[in-house]
Amino acid sequence: MSRAPRTIALVGNPNAGKSALFNALTGARQKIANYPGVTVERKAGRMTFASGEPAELVDLPGSYSFEPSSPDEAVTRDVVMGRQEGQRRPDALIVVVDANNLEQHLVFAQEVIALGMPTVVALNMLDLAARDGLVLDPKALEESLGVPVIETVAVRRKGLTELTAEVAKVTEQGAHEPTLPTHVDMVERRVSARAMAKGAIISETKQRRLHRGLDKVLLNPWVGPVILFALLFIVFQAVFAWATPFADALEAVVGLVSDAVVANFPAGLLRDAVTEGLLAGVGSVVVFLPQIIILFFFILVMEATGYMARAAYLMDRLMAFVGLSGRSFIPLLSSFACAIPGIMATRSITDPKDRLTTILIAPLMTCSARLPVYAVIIAAFIPARSVGPGIGLQGLVLLALYVAGIVGAMLVAFVLRRSVTEGGVSGFIMELPRYQVPRVRDVAIGLWQRGYIFLRRAGTIIFSVTIILWLLLSFPQAEPGENQVDASIAGQLANGLAVVVEPIGFNRDMALSLIPAMAAREVAVSSLATTYAVASDDEDETAEALGPRLVADWTLPMALSFLAWFVFAPQCLSTIAVARRETNGWKWPIVMLTYLFVLAYIAAGATFWIATAAGL
Ligand SMILES: Nc1nc2c(ncn2[C@@H]2O[C@H](COP(=O)(O)OP(=O)(O)OP(=O)(O)O)[C@@H](O)[C@H]2O)c(=O)[nH]1
Numbered sequence: 001m002s003r004a005p006r007t008i009a010l011v012g013n014p015n016a017g018k019s020a021l022f023n024a025l026t027g028a029r030q031k032i033a034n035y036p037g038v039t040v041e042r043k044a045g046r047m048t049f050a051s052g053e054p055a056e057l058v059d060l061p062g063s064y065s066f067e068p069s070s071p072d073e074a075v076t077r078d079v080v081m082g083r084q085e086g087q088r089r090p091d092a093l094i095v096v097v098d099a100n101n102l103e104q105h106l107v108f109a110q111e112v113i114a115l116g117m118p119t120v121v122a123l124n125m126l127d128l129a130a131r132d133g134l135v136l137d138p139k140a141l142e143e144s145l146g147v148p149v150i151e152t153v154a155v156r157r158k159g160l161t162e163l164t165a166e167v168a169k170v171t172e173q174g175a176h177e178p179t180l181p182t183h184v185d186m187v188e189r190r191v192s193a194r195a196m197a198k199g200a201i202i203s204e205t206k207q208r209r210l211h212r213g214l215d216k217v218l219l220n221p222w223v224g225p226v227i228l229f230a231l232l233f234i235v236f237q238a239v240f241a242w243a244t245p246f247a248d249a250l251e252a253v254v255g256l257v258s259d260a261v262v263a264n265f266p267a268g269l270l271r272d273a274v275t276e277g278l279l280a281g282v283g284s285v286v287v288f289l290p291q292i293i294i295l296f297f298f299i300l301v302m303e304a305t306g307y308m309a310r311a312a313y314l315m316d317r318l319m320a321f322v323g324l325s326g327r328s329f330i331p332l333l334s335s336f337a338c339a340i341p342g343i344m345a346t347r348s349i350t351d352p353k354d355r356l357t358t359i360l361i362a363p364l365m366t367c368s369a370r371l372p373v374y375a376v377i378i379a380a381f382i383p384a385r386s387v388g389p390g391i392g393l394q395g396l397v398l399l400a401l402y403v404a405g406i407v408g409a410m411l412v413a414f415v416l417r418r419s420v421t422e423g424g425v426s427g428f429i430m431e432l433p434r435y436q437v438p439r440v441r442d443v444a445i446g447l448w449q450r451g452y453i454f455l456r457r458a459g460t461i462i463f464s465v466t467i468i469l470w471l472l473l474s475f476p477q478a479e480p481g482e483n484q485v486d487a488s489i490a491g492q493l494a495n496g497l498a499v500v501v502e503p504i505g506f507n508r509d510m511a512l513s514l515i516p517a518m519a520a521r522e523v524a525v526s527s528l529a530t531t532y533a534v535a536s537d538d539e540d541e542t543a544e545a546l547g548p549r550l551v552a553d554w555t556l557p558m559a560l561s562f563l564a565w566f567v568f569a570p571q572c573l574s575t576i577a578v579a580r581r582e583t584n585g586w587k588w589p590i591v592m593l594t595y596l597f598v599l600a601y602i603a604a605g606a607t608f609w610i611a612t613a614a615g616l
């Protein structure tokens with residue numbers, strides 16, 4: 001035979017089993033190199049048809065679509081189209097689909113088949129389908145796709161002979177020039193993928209049906225978001241309703257300890273440092289441990305059950321609307337714990353502009369360090385009233401603050417993607433994990449870790465910053481009759497800043513809390529508590545909770561303005577430092593700082609003036 005060996009390429013979604021099939025078909029006869037000009041691996045090997053004719057088999061990186069959103073996907077498209085340097089155009093394609101995720105995998109499979117090249121579908125992972133009680137009809141699938149479908153189990157080498165025979169057959173029909181359709185409607189393709197998947201199912205077990213039924217409801221484009229929002233609503237109601245008795249108890253304990261210290265130790269600077277700095281300051285943050293635990297209980301359970309990935313799937317449409325891909329969801333979700341791991345998680349986003357946008361908006365996701373700030377102000381100023389059956393006003397306001405951050409982030413992303421980080425939107429389809437009953441042990445460990453992180457922050461950074469602030473508040477000592485805060489270094493410094501934030505309704509003490517809060521957001525709470533503790537001349541008042549003091553000193557518009565500030569303002573230096581590291585320079589962190597300050601200033605100012613005008 002004189003003609004050059006045929007080239008066959010393996011394509012499909014990530015994790016379909018392409019590489020497993022490639023290994024099974026080529027054995028040890030593989031060569032791994034790089035495609036010229038890109039860092040994507042080129043994996044090729046030799047396979048043999050039943051006739052004895054050899055062919056070159058090329059394993060391609062997993063793709064969701066031919067509209068590439070990563071270098072990997074670009075290589076896949078270019079190889080298939082015959083545009084990739086150092087690679088002959090394939091004579092035939094094998095599309096590998098995971099039988100257990102047909103609905104998702106058929107989206108890209110349709111796109112591949114639409115090219116019009118000789119194509120065979122490998123319906124892979126049938127062993128797992130059998131295990132889960134799913135029986136498929138390859139003939140039905142063949143009919144709806146219009147190309148041969150072969151059942152395979154790549155890791156058990158099942159179906160390989162049939163697959164190669166079919167590939168040989170379609171290759172003989174001769175290659176066509178592949179043509180990319182000019183217009184692809186993603187929604188349409190998803191709909192037909194769903195119909196095809198449904199038509200291919202002969203039978204499935206109760207459990208699988210239950211899970212699919214759940215997906216039908218939870219992922220429904222109309223019902224799904226409503227359920228997601230309702231769940232979040234319950235979470236934030238619970239953060240207040242469940243935590244209050246625990247938080248009150250903790251607060252009482254801190255008060256008792258403070259009283260005991262006052263009763264048993266002589267008056268003096270050291271005693272003041274303990275009562276005003278450690279107990280009033282750090283204690284005021286620690287009492288929010290129950291809230292943190294409850295919030296993370298829900299987050300962990302949503303992750304463990306498999307619901308979180310569904311939430312990401314739902315959010316994908318919204319994210320695409322503002323110009324982000326679903327790949328940003330996990331980094332943004334982690335930012336609800338803390339923006340630092342969130343920003344680091346953006347490394348998984350391959351498109352540089354997508355990634356930059358995600359980094360820039362990550363601080364707008366409400367990190368858990370802001371929860372104590374929100375909680376203390378809400379508990380003090382928002383009445384614990386119900387506005388409907390089982391609907392507490394406090395939880396509602398808390399939810400609104402989180403939503404304000406998310407909406408702000410989406411608006412900023414929308415603007416950025418049309419200006420500085422302009423670029424195309426990449427399609428993204430998530431692999432959805434199976435539903436599972438969460439394991440108590442895993443959730444318990446997760447909660448323990450979260451609680452530990454929170455208390456460690458209280459014991460280290462919050463403690464040190466609060467003590468430094470206490471020192472700055474306590475010196476120089478006031479003359480008799482003069483207020484200690486007015487006389488102190490910190491008070492003097494804050495007077496300068498107060499001029500700047502006065503137009504947005506902040507008083508001197510609020511201004512003062514903004515500076516140490518740059519170290520950690522919770523410090524806003526401890527610094528307010530310490531400031532008021534230092535300011536009071538009455539020893540008994542030192543042990544008093546922060547809430548009543550705030551109410552005595554602030555108006556409602558001031559409190560709301562303070563909340564609005566914390567939704568948007570950049571308060572934590574570590575976030576800026578991580579942004580610098582991840583973007584390799586100061587330019588983007590400075591952009592981030594600037595836009596966040598401007599947003600915070602405008603939001604706080606607008607809140608203050610609207611609330612004042614409304615007579616609140
Ligand atoms: N049980 C079972 N596992 C399989 C089968 N085929 C592949 N796998 C496993 O599924 C996982 C993913 O397979 P890969 O071959 O790496 O998938 P891929 O399509 O090359 O994925 P990307 O390279 O990321 O696009 C691996 O752990 C395989 O061992 C199969 O038929 N049955």
Ligand SMILES: [Mg+2]
Pocket residue numbers: 018019020059060061062
């Ligand atoms: Mg692979």
